[in-house]
Amino acid sequence: MAPPLPLIFFLLMIHGVTSADKGWGGWGLSYSPSHICALKDSTVIMRCTYTYPTGHQIKKVFWTKTLVKYHGEFPDLSNDPEYSQRLQYLGDKQQNCTVRLSHVTLKDSHMYYFRFITDKPDGKWTGKSGVTLTVTGDFDLQVESPERVTEGDSVSLTCKSSCALTDRATFIWYRNSQPLTERRDRNNELLLQSVRREDSGRYSCAVDGHTHVSPDVQLNVTYPPKNVSVSISPSGVIVEGDSVTLNCISDSNPPAEISWFKGGTIVGSGRIFNISKISSDDSGEYKCKSINEHKEKYSDAVTLNVMCELMITSTLVKNLKFIIF
Structure with a gap:
């Protein structure tokens, strides 16, 4: 066998698939896994174990890729120039028949079998179920x-x-x-x-x-409403007849449904709540509720003060008197 070669790249295999050949009287051989898929130029390890009757002594072990005999025996891969420098037997002459094949090529896609021979005239056994090796240049x-x-x-x-x-x-x-x-x-x-x-x-x-x-695969993380608050536009003095917009700010996934409350009474829905031609009757505390499939959450209440023109004029006069004084 060739000296050990450095392991390169990695092996791709289908785990948990085992094939076994069992005979009478203690003869047997098992491959695990029975199907191996490897990238081109990677190193493949084909694992197997074997058993034989008591009283037999192992004389020869080898791997082959054909069940057709030449000159009365299956060809030994270690004697094949295409394999001899890349093949290393890692097993022993007892029960382990593992082998390593380095720098695999697309041509190495094949069925491989292990064979052992004992010192008895009838002491020959081949694991005919074999290992299927598929070598690919790329993978999905x-x-x-x-x-x-x-x-x-x-x-x-x-x-x-x-x-x-x-x-x-x-x-x-x-x-x-x-x-x-x-x-x-x-x-x-x-x-x-x-x-x-x-x-x-x-x-x-x-x-x-x-x-x-x-x-790419999209990962969608859902969560309940967070950071719920209300903004008012315009933000200054609000006079009767003005148009006022309340905006409910809420972070949630999936998007939340929004409801508006004045005091304890629901007055609208949707992220934007518009009040056109506002009157003093619209003064009060407003808040929004944000709810999705996970949870609901209320914003803090905001106070909306609506002033009439008479109130503004009165306030200006008082301030003017104060300044003159």
Whole structure:
């Protein structure tokens, strides 16, 4: 076998899929996983274990990619010039038959089988279920995320691929096309603990060392009304006959429904409350209520004083007398 080669890039595999070949009397072989998907130029580890009857001694172990015999035996990949410098047997002659294949190419997409031979005349076994290796030059990424979450919830976003990524892969996450500097990822998941409204945005993911970035997925963080207040325009002295606008300011998601109250009586709805040709009867305390699916909240009351022209004239005369005196 060739000397160990440095591991580069990462392996893509489908976890949890195992194939096994079992025979009578203790013969058996198991591959885990049975399907592997790898990026071009990455390193692949094909894991397997094997068993054989007591009294047998292992004489030879090797991997092959065909079940067709040549000169009475399956061809050994370690003797194939296309594999010999890239293939390293990591197993033993007891139960472990794991092998590593470095710098995989698109041509390496194939079915691979392990074979072992004992010292007995009938002591030959091949795991015919094999390992399916698929090598690709690129891969698709997609972010899975709930469409709507509530502020304070814990949220997990998952970066999924056409090939499931192993723990060796390093993920890069983006929000609104900007990389997230805080490392909150676990394997291929981005964890948002106690999500905030500032976490809303377009999320995408990539794998370190590769240029491909997933399409954006929108994360919508909903929250109850906050910072509810009322502004009055004009803000100065209000005279009978003027037009006055009250604006209810409220931060919420989804947008809140607004109701207006004068004292304890509802007088209108909508974010803007207009009073045209205002009269002294409109004087009083006003407040708005902001409500969405999460909660309701009232603003502080504001006082609206409407003055008639006679009151203004009287006030001016008194002030003028005071100044003359």
